[in-house]
Amino acid sequence: MTYTRRTFLSTLGLASAGVGLSTVFPSALHAKNAAPFTFEISLAEFSYASELYTQKMTNLDFPKRAVNEHGINVLEWVSGFFNSKHTDSAYMKELKTVCDDLGTKSHLIMVDGENLASIDATKRQHAVESHYPWVDAAKFLGCATIRVNLGDAMAAMSGKGEEASAADAAKASVDGYGKLLEYADKVGINVIVENHFGHSSNPEWLVGVMKQVSSKNKGLLPDFGNFCMERTKAESTDFKALLATKCLKEYDKYKGVEMMMPYSKGVSAKTHKFTADGEDPDTDFHRIFGIIKASGWTGGYVGIEYEGGLLRDFGGDTSYLSNTDGIKATKLLLEKIRTELK
Numbered sequence: 001m002t003y004t005r006r007t008f009l010s011t012l013g014l015a016s017a018g019v020g021l022s023t024v025f026p027s028a029l030h031a032k033n034a035a036p037f038t039f040e041i042s043l044a045e046f047s048y049a050s051e052l053y054t055q056k057m058t059n060l061d062f063p064k065r066a067v068n069e070h071g072i073n074v075l076e077w078v079s080g081f082f083n084s085k086h087t088d089s090a091y092m093k094e095l096k097t098v099c100d101d102l103g104t105k106s107h108l109i110m111v112d113g114e115n116l117a118s119i120d121a122t123k124r125q126h127a128v129e130s131h132y133p134w135v136d137a138a139k140f141l142g143c144a145t146i147r148v149n150l151g152d153a154m155a156a157m158s159g160k161g162e163e164a165s166a167a168d169a170a171k172a173s174v175d176g177y178g179k180l181l182e183y184a185d186k187v188g189i190n191v192i193v194e195n196h197f198g199h200s201s202n203p204e205w206l207v208g209v210m211k212q213v214s215s216k217n218k219g220l221l222p223d224f225g226n227f228c229m230e231r232t233k234a235e236s237t238d239f240k241a242l243l244a245t246k247c248l249k250e251y252d253k254y255k256g257v258e259m260m261m262p263y264s265k266g267v268s269a270k271t272h273k274f275t276a277d278g279e280d281p282d283t284d285f286h287r288i289f290g291i292i293k294a295s296g297w298t299g300g301y302v303g304i305e306y307e308g309g310l311l312r313d314f315g316g317d318t319s320y321l322s323n324t325d326g327i328k329a330t331k332l333l334l335e336k337i338r339t340e341l342k
Contacts, residue, residue, distance in 0.1 A: 113130050
């Protein structure tokens, strides 16, 4: 695959540290936790982004590496790594055969496509229809869900900014997202939204959109590392310069996850670095999973999305672990948290 700046930016989520106030939970929330708290660990394909972008591995290799290197059999795909072959029946049959032979379960596809929240009605409708084949591909692979964006991730990352105000973008999102949900409902696929740049990095905005959409197949995918609402502009279009941008304004991730959990149909556990004792220095996993547990959410999938390897291989910072080692470290941390909160 020839990786481009657009492909790279449309899938990349960069973390920035955030400091939040202590969250106080009402007793009613704690009452929901009578049953043991648990979750299943899945693996996001983007954890191998640097190797996929440079063609050191392909989409077909992902299931094998998830199972053989990590003992994980629940997969979260990324649309960009299909190389537009999601409508190629022969390719999709081959991919499904690989998954079936390994005994893996395809849980979702992260779709980074056209802007469902465009204020241009014609572009928005085209964006809706361009997502239809991804719904069908997810159904074929046995997924329950696709993840979409509400906004233009490229514009947000490049410093160009959103094309519309928060209010106008929300109105457009209700229309575009709502129409896609109508199609997906008929197929039996969930369509969930991640906090993923621009207006969508504000959970208040996301929840506002959710409240205006009635489909039972709607939902959110809280990502621990994607609450940055404003970044510095990159000095150039070079990948290293893009990776060097800093967050100027971040929504409190702990408050943000708490707000999103009532609509959550999954959790994206993003990691970049680890302390000597295996903790994440940017996100207090004990605190954030305490929030998840208190919400009453249980039995879902928590996806490993390790981005340190991308920063190591493209950013040149060897203090980050490799893709394989970073995934292993994240899995160990999640297993520790899961045992702790049972």
